[in-house]
Amino acid sequence: MSDIHNVAVLGFGxxxxxxxxxxxxxxxxxxxxxxxQARADAGLDRLRSFLDGGVQRGKLTESGRDAVLARVxxxxxxxxxxxxxxxxxxxxxxxxxxxxxxxxxxxVVAEDALxxxxxxxxxxxxxxxxxxxxxxxAGLHFFNPAPLMKVVEVVRxxxxxxxxxxxxxxxxxxxxxxxxxxxxxxGFLVNHLxxxxxxDVIAEYDAELxxxxxxxxxxxxxxxxxxxPLELLDxxxxxxxxxxxxxxxxxxxxxxxxxxxxxxxxxxxxYHGNKNGQGFRTGKGNAQ
Amino acid sequence: xxxxxxxxxVLGAGTMGSGIATVxxxxxxxxxxxxxxxxxxxxxxxxxxxxxxxxAKLGKLTEEQAAEASARVEGTTELKDLAGAGVVIEAIFEDxxxxxxxxxxxxxxxxKDTLFHTNTSTLSVTGIAAGSALPERVVGTHYCNPAPLMKLVEVADxxxxxxxxxxxxxxxxxxxxxxxxxxxxxxGFIVNRFxIPWENSCIQALENGLGTKExxxxxxxxxxxHPMGPFKLLDVVGLDIHQQVATRLYEQLxxxxxxxxxxVDRMVAAGDLGRKTGRGFYTYDDNRLFxx
Numbered sequence: 001m002s003d004i005h006n007v008a009v010l011g012f013g014x015x016x017x018x019x020x021x022x023x024x025x026x027x028x029x030x031x032x033x034x035x036x037q038a039r040a041d042a043g044l045d046r047l048r049s050f051l052d053g054g055v056q057r058g059k060l061t062e063s064g065r066d067a068v069l070a071r072v073x074x075x076x077x078x079x080x081x082x083x084x085x086x087x088x089x090x091x092x093x094x095x096x097x098x099x100x101x102x103x104x105x106x107x108v109v110a111e112d113a114l115x116x117x118x119x120x121x122x123x124x125x126x127x128x129x130x131x132x133x134x135x136x137x138a139g140l141h142f143f144n145p146a147p148l149m150k151v152v153e154v155v156r157x158x159x160x161x162x163x164x165x166x167x168x169x170x171x172x173x174x175x176x177x178x179x180x181x182x183x184x185x186x187g188f189l190v191n192h193l194x195x196x197x198x199x200d201v202i203a204e205y206d207a208e209l210x211x212x213x214x215x216x217x218x219x220x221x222x223x224x225x226x227x228x229p230l231e232l233l234d235x236x237x238x239x240x241x242x243x244x245x246x247x248x249x250x251x252x253x254x255x256x257x258x259x260x261x262x263x264x265x266x267x268x269x270x271y272h273g274n275k276n277g278q279g280f281r282t283g284k285g286n287a288q
Numbered sequence: 289x290x291x292x293x294x295x296x297x298v299l300g301a302g303t304m305g306s307g308i309a310t311v312x313x314x315x316x317x318x319x320x321x322x323x324x325x326x327x328x329x330x331x332x333x334x335x336x337x338x339x340x341x342x343x344a345k346l347g348k349l350t351e352e353q354a355a356e357a358s359a360r361v362e363g364t365t366e367l368k369d370l371a372g373a374g375v376v377i378e379a380i381f382e383d384x385x386x387x388x389x390x391x392x393x394x395x396x397x398x399x400k401d402t403l404f405h406t407n408t409s410t411l412s413v414t415g416i417a418a419g420s421a422l423p424e425r426v427v428g429t430h431y432c433n434p435a436p437l438m439k440l441v442e443v444a445d446x447x448x449x450x451x452x453x454x455x456x457x458x459x460x461x462x463x464x465x466x467x468x469x470x471x472x473x474x475x476g477f478i479v480n481r482f483x484i485p486w487e488n489s490c491i492q493a494l495e496n497g498l499g500t501k502e503x504x505x506x507x508x509x510x511x512x513x514h515p516m517g518p519f520k521l522l523d524v525v526g527l528d529i530h531q532q533v534a535t536r537l538y539e540q541l542x543x544x545x546x547x548x549x550x551x552v553d554r555m556v557a558a559g560d561l562g563r564k565t566g567r568g569f570y571t572y573d574d575n576r577l578f579x580x
Contacts, residue, residue: 151510214469221440222479
């Protein structure tokens with residue numbers, strides 16, 4: 001059982017929309033803050049089209065979809081978040097943007113409202129410093145696409161107070177996800193393990209170990225992974241991976257996180273993976 | 289097709305050798321399994337026939353197909369009996385000198401155009417090929433365990449492998465129903481090259497307190513869609529096997545990411561090898577593998 005009923009989500013982008021859907025589907029009211037009406041409308045459209053896809057595939061009824069949408073309230077004024085029990089921040093991965101917004105939100109919500117960040121690349125402990133009463137702060141890291149991925153990392157910041165992590169674990173279970181409590185380390189747990197592996201594959205591909213297709217085939221058939229590492233990178237976005245692994249490298253100076261030269265060059269050339277059709281397994285970036 | 293082209297010799301009657309022999313008899317090749325003594329040879333032949341019988345019971349093969357395939361496997365302890373083989377597949381223990389010696393002795397027994405395949409997982413194909421007077425016929429073909437069930441074979445040429453041998457190898461593997469990927473003669477090929485550092489990093493994360501074995505397994509399967517978390521997988525593979533493969537890769541590459549973390553040594557020393565001993569990262573009530 002979770003004591004969290006009213007949830008606010010900051011940012012109605014890809015991750016924000018996914019989180020909004022998961023929380024609203026659990027029967028909770030969700031207020032979503034965006035910078036302006038156009039972005040709020042775009043987020044609502046994104047959510048609606050995802051839910052429509054669920055209806056078409058028979059995963060969701062039309063009335064179920066309408067009930068979820070009825071619980072979602074897009075706003076552009078931060079004061080509309082005043083009654084929230086929990087605020088989930090999911091705006092762009094820039095520390096300055098997140099800190100400024102978190103400070104404003106903390107001033108509006110109750111002193112004991114929980115505030116969490118969905119960052120994947122920044123330090124939760126650092127962001128906690130942006131809010132008053134930082135003991136109510138933690139990380140809640142959803143994976144993309146949030147409605148489909150079962151795991152949510154609950155990240156304990158250095159400042160997180162006793163009981164905060166327990167309340168978040170109960171909340172994650174209440175919205176139908178599997179919580180994993182992790183430390184505030186670069187990449188937390190999953191990306192901490194994933195990033196060096198992906199960097200290693202990029203470096204070996206650059207060193208002509210095998211074609212991109214054969215590397216993916218070997219990993220899929222040999223280990224039973226759903227995706228090979230290079231098609232996974234195209235899906236994640238080369239720019240997204242480059243930013244995340246660079247952040248981890250800056251925080252640790254551990255060479256396993258250092259973005260490999262080929263990755264840097266592909267990002268510099270504008271090859272971002274599936275989203276613009278240029279990556280390891282697709283388009284011009286396919287160096288095979 | 290000549291009888292030579294339809295005859296395969298498998299060196300080594302262990303898990304990999306009998307698994308590979310199962311693959312070749314199922315695909316219609318007469319297959320001779322060679323090992324050092326009669327008991328091992330008999331065990332290898334029994335393993336092949338047992339697998340085929342079970343396949344028939346499960347409806348994967350008809351009774352007739354299984355009987356025919358079973359009739360195609362024979363065993364021998366005499367290398368000279370392998371004279372008629374068109375393909376020799378070496379799957380003995382991971383010892384460079386022993387593998388080289390076998391290929392050298394077979395040079396005088398088989399025809400000059402017989403392919404030599406080595407199923408080494410951690411040694412250099414070029415190093416093994418140097419045991420043959422005709423290294424151009426030697427190709428690395430790394431099967432996954434269990435060979436009868438896993439589609440993948442990694443193909444790696446040595447320095448002196450001829451293109452005819454490479455092409456004939458790809459064709460042969462397609463004829464036994466395998467999917468091939470072409471890689472280089474480098475330690476670990478593709479799969480172990482990336483799996484070993486991955487498993488090591490998961491063990492380090494556990495030792496560093498980033499999670500529990502349960503939470504790390506749950507996070508990896510839930511967030512990355514792997515069929516098994518790293519610790520469940522290590523228990524299936526065996527901690528001793530992981531230690532051996534990781535150490536061999538480290539010895540060749542001298543990169544610390546391949547070196548087995550101290551926890552592996554402690555587990556091996558304690559006899560906690562995984563499912564086969566009933567205890568590894570997890571404890572097991574039985575020692576069954578792959579639900580068999």
